[in-house]
Amino acid sequence: MITAEGYLHFVDRALDGMAAVLTGLGDDLANRRPDLPGANSPYGIVNHCLGVVSFWGGQIVGGREVPRDRAAEFTATGPVSDLLERLDAVRARFAADVAAAVPPDPCRREAPPKYRDTPIGANQGMALLHVYEELAQHRGHLELTRDVLLAQRR
Numbered sequence: 001m002i003t004a005e006g007y008l009h010f011v012d013r014a015l016d017g018m019a020a021v022l023t024g025l026g027d028d029l030a031n032r033r034p035d036l037p038g039a040n041s042p043y044g045i046v047n048h049c050l051g052v053v054s055f056w057g058g059q060i061v062g063g064r065e066v067p068r069d070r071a072a073e074f075t076a077t078g079p080v081s082d083l084l085e086r087l088d089a090v091r092a093r094f095a096a097d098v099a100a101a102v103p104p105d106p107c108r109r110e111a112p113p114k115y116r117d118t119p120i121g122a123n124q125g126m127a128l129l130h131v132y133e134e135l136a137q138h139r140g141h142l143e144l145t146r147d148v149l150l151a152q153r154r
Helices: 004-030 042-059 070-075 080-100 124-153
Strands: none
Touching: 004 042, 004 080, 004 124, 042 070, 042 080, 042 124
16 A cells, blocks of 8 residues: 655655756756757756656545646756745645545546546546656656756766
8 A cells, every 4th residue: 555655755855856957057057948940948847747746646535725837847947045945835735635635535636638538537536646756767867858958068
């Protein structure tokens, strides 16, 4: 059986890895996009992940209204320190949402249309699994983006 503490261990590992990448890059590189079509900056990738965690944890699982502009998440820029402060706040709120979740119960708010008829929208547990899916995917994406930016800087 998956416990809230066990689940959050994996979420925290993903978020810690993202924070380490941002810290290692600093403000300049974290806000730079690789010279590739459609590439996102590390800042934008992590900002998007915080949007995912806030929306799915807070709205879909927690039942709160969480306004979101998904497209703007990827274009955001700013100091790494500000994003890391936000990461800590989102992490704390998400831990409370996970603690209050009842995994087999229906989502407290309806999932977006493209997820409604998929396992992701089936219940709170699957919505939380989707959060981890996104974090794991984007952590790898972030690490590759870092590597490309460092290689392009040489």
